[in-house]
Amino acid sequence: MTIRTDNRLLDGAPMQSLACRQCGAAVQVRKASWQQTSIQWDEDATNACLERRATGGGACGDVFLGCTALSETIAQAALDGVVTVPDDLYEHEESQ
Amino acid sequence: MHVERTDLLKGWVNVTVEVDNDEVRTIEAEAVPTRFARGWHCLGLSEKFKDGKPHTVRAFGQKLVVFQSGDGKLNVLDAYCRHMGGDLSQGTIKGNEIACPFHDWRWGGDGRCTEIPYSRRVPRRARTAAWPTLDQDGMLFLWNDPEGNPPPAEVTIPRIEGATSDGWTDWVWNETVVHTNCREVIDNVVDMAHFFYVHNSFPTFFKNVFEGHVATQYMNGTARADMTQHAKDGALKMLGNTSVASYYGPSFMIDDLTYHYEGMDVQAVLLNCHYPIDANSFVLHSGIIVERSEKFPGEAADEMARTMSKYILSGFNQDVEIWRNKTRIDNPLLCEEDGPVYQLRRWYEQFYVDVADVTPEMVERFEFELDTSRPIEAWKKEVEQNLARRAAEGQPA
Incomplete structure (x- = not known):
């Protein structure tokens, strides 16, 4: 099946692109709002992440929730x- | 054309609708895949298959026979005898083999014909399709691979500690046949908003992580004041729940679930798994175990597990009702508060292509996190409105 692009x-x-200030792992980041974050890792980034390594990297059924750094x-x-964080319409209106 | 509308939902939040053009959005969907997913699939509680009889299972567009050989092992073969097409699942278990009801040909769990009682010799090529099996934590799993390779060591189903512990209840198990393609059940991993609208829960934190063959959903929720909780029990007030649910491969989800009550927590493990019957139907299973505790010792925990199981089953029925009537959609139109549907489907696709064709994008780590403060403002309003309406109608809250 063709995988389409998210609208x-x-x-x-x-x-x-953004590099982690702790380990330098380069990831792709997107924020749809102040509340929402998407992170796309690649193999180099997952290998570089120190916190991921410290927690066993998700082996044996333990899922690595995320890197705090x-x-x-x-x-x-x-x-x-x-x-970039798009203007949050809701917060904007709350403050009016 | 650009239209601004601020008259919607007057009184609590202004909504701006931007319309860039007049084009009608078209729903697109390719034909459902004719190929079945590579991975471990759970066929249900293994006990069911250990009654000394062969069992018929319709899965992956085929008829299979499940039988326990004399050595205690559970085996899965193509049900149709390679001799004259007899149905082995109507046959008899004889020692370590399944005997065909048509001419008594004997087939071993490895798929090889070991004996033809009326013949001196078994012909060459007397081998049928056999699926690798795993009998673990009270469940029977089968490895499906259209390429015919054995399961790689790193693709396993994790052990479930409580399943074999006296400190936990036995499995309370349910099976339902659902008449749609199984991608619908997978979509739930990322569909935060449906938990409010379809399942009457109230998510307050939501996160997905996809990596390798594992897809995880973290969700915290609070109890809804306008909905009856499944475990409302006198003075025991439900506050909310914490859930970490992971699909290990295309079909088997383990949900570590904690229900928070005033002054105590209840630990449960919920399984949500399925196997395809064919491209347009699947068998949906739920299993649940509950940890026995001071508040829920002995039989009280079993009772709790049965009650939760009923609640989960009603949740499945709510999904099924949606699936029965909806259409397949490959190009969902998402708002920013929706989960990562496209990225989930990219992950799911890895199970439908040859191993050599799995691309890095399908397995590389992806995270999606949403603090649900925006959706819950709308949801708080809805809960309040429900309560106010009931009060006005003179009903108890």
Whole structure:
């Protein structure tokens, strides 16, 4: 089956490159809002991640929830405007 | 054309609808795949197949025979005898072989004909299709691979500790036949909003992780004041739940589920698994075990497991009702609060292509996280409105 492209990637923000400030793992990141984050890893990034390695990397049924250092990197990048966060309509209206 | 509408849902949130053009969105769907997924599939509780009789199972577009050989092992073969096409699942178990009811040809669990009682010699090529099996934690699994390779060592079904422990209940098991393609049940992994609208739950945190052959859904939820909880029990008030559910391969999901009550937690393991009968139907299974605790010792935990099982079954029925009436859609139109449907399908595709054709994008790690503060504002309103309406109608909340 042909796997199609997410309409949100076609019409909204694209994925952006970002390197983790702890290990340097380069991932693709997208934020649809301040509340939402997507992260696309590749093999090099998963191998580079220190936290993933420390937790066994999801072997034997233990799933690796996520890297806190990478989450912090993304949060800071969003605040710094390095990762674009679309205007949040809802928050915008709340503040009116 | 650009239209702004702020009149919708007046009074609680303004909604802006942007319409870029007048084109009608078309639903697209390719034909359902004729190939069946590579991976371990659970056929149900293994006990069921250990009654000394062969069992008929319709799966992967074929008729299979499941039988326990004299050595205690569970075996799965193509049901049709390679001699004259007799149905082995109507035959008899004789020692380590299944005997065909037509001419008594004997077939071993490895798919080889070992004996023809009325003939001096078994012909060459007397070999039928056999599926590798796994009898683990009270369940029978079968490895399906259209390429005919054995299961790789790293593709396993994890052990479930509680399944063999006296500290937990036995499996409470249910099976239902669903008449649609099994991709529908997979989509639930990412479909956060349907948990509110279809299953009356209230997600407050949602995350998906896909990596390798595993797809995981993390979800926290709170109890809905406008819905009766399945385990409402006198003074025991349900607060919410924490759920970590992973598909190991294309069809077997283990959900580590914690129900939070005032002053205590209840641990449960929920299984949600299926195997395809053919391209347009599948058998959906649910299994549940509950940990015995101080509040739920002995029989109380069994009772809890049975009650939860009924609740889960009613959840399946809610899904089935949607699936019976919906259409297959390859190009879902998603809003930003929806989960990663396209990325999930990219992950799922790995099981439908040859191993050599699995691309990095299908197996590389992908994460999607949503703090549900925006959806829950709308959902809080709906819960409040339900409660207010009932109060006005003089019904108990």
